[in-house]
Amino acid sequence: DAGVIQSPRHEVTEMGQEVTLRCKPISGHNSLFWYRQTMMRGLELLIYFNNNVPIDDSGMPEDRFSAKMPNASFSTLKIQPSEPRDSAVYFCASSFRQGGAETQYFGPGTRLLVL
């Protein structure tokens, strides 16, 4: 299995531009998570999908952030417009839901720098 795939691995953009991060979860997994990691705030859960449906998006910072999961094998996280404070590493993780006992499998992350 290729594991969780994220693209791009690195993104440098200017303030105000739209950024789209992509994730392909592990085949057969029914839960998908988007996280953001920064030195200041640590690992933050942004949004959680189960069976392609957003279950908890309380971690999404503001309306500039949106996430979609059109099918079981693809998800996007979009930031529009981007701001320098959005600079962080964004991780996608997937799991097969087992009542809380499931292991999360993380992708390699997308390192975003907004100038």
Add this chain to the structure above:
Amino acid sequence: AQSVTQLDSQVPVFEEAPVELRCNYSSSVSVYLFWYVQYPNQGLQLLLKYLSGSTLVESINGFEAEFNKSQTSFHLRKPSVHISDTAEYFCAVSDSGGSYIPTFGRGTSLIVHP
């Protein structure tokens, strides 16, 4: 609601010395407990987890953690560390009641010196 506290943000240690990374949690229900490891420029990966049964769980690379319900702790230990163990370690808890969303601690940076 559940929470996780990793008291040490950084733990420096010399190679071949023992190490303990501390994790305390709070939850009003039964929990599942996890330790994840993040090597530089990589995503997190599972190190070990406690679901039920024996309170001592082990990983394949020599780490172990013990679930202590009375102290609400799940400390990670290794009797002799290697340079390659240098990484960020995250403790996480999820409740067996069904939110299915784990809560992660802030992480502990283990730095192994030669």
